[in-house]
Amino acid sequence: MAVRLPELPLMHPIKGVEVGTCSAGIKTPGRKDLVIFKLSENSSVAGVFTRNAFCAAPVQIARAHLANGPRYLLINTGNANAGTGPSGHTDALACCEALAREAGVEVGQVLPFSTGVIGEPLPVQRIIPALPAALAALREAGWPEAASGIMTTDTLPKGASLAFDVDGVTYRITGISKGAGMIKPDMATMLGFVATDAAVAPEVLQQLLSIVSNRSFNRITIDGDTSTNDSCILMASGAAGNPPLERAEGALYEALLEALTRVFQQLAQAIVRDGEGATKFVTVRVEQAATAQEALDVAYTIAHSPLVKTALFASDPNWGRVLAAVGRAGLENLDVSRIQIWLDEVQIVTDGGRSSSYRESDGQRVMDQEEILIRVDLGRGNACEQIWTTDLSHEYVRINAEYRS
């Protein structure tokens, strides 16, 4: 079950970035569940992490190690190492130390990431013995295997990749992501790893990551549940040979921003398309809001409403539920008589009431689609935001009543 989720595209290798995947038997024997990224010296690395106060031990360590010139990323699925207290911290560090020893780097140059069940001890005794196999698997063409290696309840691997030219130099960007439930990222998705061969100074890279995260992973929601382990890493190897991008301006900066936005949006939307039990891919766009924040408040209230989500599942053009969600979004002094709402191009609410031109058959035609745009015009300003979400189906309940996340 996934809504028009594309197959993994051609994944351009990124020079200076090697990826290795192996099986450590963390949760399911034989499953590929351990991924290592190796970065060439002088790479830049930026990261954004969950704002959940209960952030997992690996998130705390990865955030702390980000400034040390990271050389390795160590990712496991099958166990989130979250809610595991001080021993979770010790366990994550033990894995980093073992990898640093094998690879000949400092422990502070290893960033750990975990995803899977919350609240169970990390099986260090299964991860450490598997490290040599993951290191042996390292290669620049290793992205597709890694896309599968970081999956949990995902039904398909998720990747995006493109190349673009600036001033006669070809640059490449490749990334993978995972996540299908507990998705309402707050700074990042469950896990996303994106690399480019452009040379970019760390502070510019961090700035780019913040901007494109806010256009992608921070604009999706499946169930409103912000995970304890959200992490997104952007790496720049510099292998393309350009003079390092030191400032947030110029042709390369603009091209990189646009290309990264495309890759990040593809990765983020892939998570929504593969949302647990998803049968619809829904864009919620709120226009003419007074501020970006109130546009987001309205968009998320619609996207999180169980009644809107079940109507989407039923392909029911139940516009009253959308209207009720807008009304409870908490906006001060909302003049409902200025509100317009559309399903795709079909206007359902005009000046706060049912559109006189609206015919149920038109609404039904849109709702029968797999991809739907809900567009709300608040008529009170110039801010506009859009987010992506899914419906709420029987399958969502089944998955989450059966899976221990």
Next chain:
Amino acid sequence: MAVRLPELPLMHPIKGVEVGTCSAGIKTPGRKDLVIFKLSENSSVAGVFTRNAFCAAPVQIARAHLANGPRYLLINTGNANAGTGPSGHTDALACCEALAREAGVEVGQVLPFSTGVIGEPLPVQRIIPALPAALAALREAGWPEAASGIMTTDTLPKGASLAFDVDGVTYRITGISKGAGMIKPDMATMLGFVATDAAVAPEVLQQLLSIVSNRSFNRITIDGDTSTNDSCILMASGAAGNPPLERAEGALYEALLEALTRVFQQLAQAIVRDGEGATKFVTVRVEQAATAQEALDVAYTIAHSPLVKTALFASDPNWGRVLAAVGRAGLENLDVSRIQIWLDEVQIVTDGGRSSSYRESDGQRVMDQEEILIRVDLGRGNACEQIWTTDLSHEYVRINAEYRS
């Protein structure tokens, strides 16, 4: 499907308050769907209403008419008259006018209430001809029929009733409520009507209603969707003959407050017990919060989490999902190492991590129950709040994918 929802208790008639129910054929031919309350002269009436910006036409009218010495309440199910624009207002007023004419009172003394489908025109042509039958049915013992007459997706009628003595005078309180979905009241439930024969000045009655609403209807949530039609009315006929209660103090005030709290909590909890698809009745209590608001923020984040709700449905002691919900509730400077969490008396989180004493079998025993207490101690103040909610089941999705609310 309903979690230990008690049958309608003995409903004490309230002297000075008559209730009439009839069938107007609003949505389903033959169903009792129209209820009228008649109040004796000099009754006091207090009301609280939804804060949804798209509040329905009848809500706007009822709120405006509250100050006019209301004599009649006119309630229909099957149609919410919400999102109906100016014609919705005209339609609601037309029904009030027709009733006022029949009954010989002013139109401003009639309070209208509607519940049911949003966004369809109110069938005035079916309501007005049914008014004489509802008036003919008026009687002080009419409460049980009215409890059924205001239902929508409710599986059972909901009522509460009690008597208490102060200074040798016996007072009675009787009330009914309805609601099962689109339930996260913000000032009131979908619909609640409660009457007492005590004589209470209007401003004291309004104050009592605010207090007890905040202990009951404003502390429940099923799906987080605040309705456009939430209304709760408290009536005091004065037929008990006491000197009118003019101040918020004294033995009668205290007794009334306590008795109203009991009735209101029973009515509010009945809505949760009858929540759409509910298989669990869950109390979420947050203790040692810095403020009441942050206690509520944490409690509602837990209660609205689809992952917590599906774990409750599955009877899965998945404490990691509760912990993740606490972590994303948006509290400033939350020190997770001070947090304790219990399922009933079983401590699952100690100082922010899994309790060393916790055994899965203990958690399982609690989760297998139909009634569960999730208790969170934030360790940062003295505020405490509790709310009541349900799980998220297949049946919730089925009902809301099929019913046009």
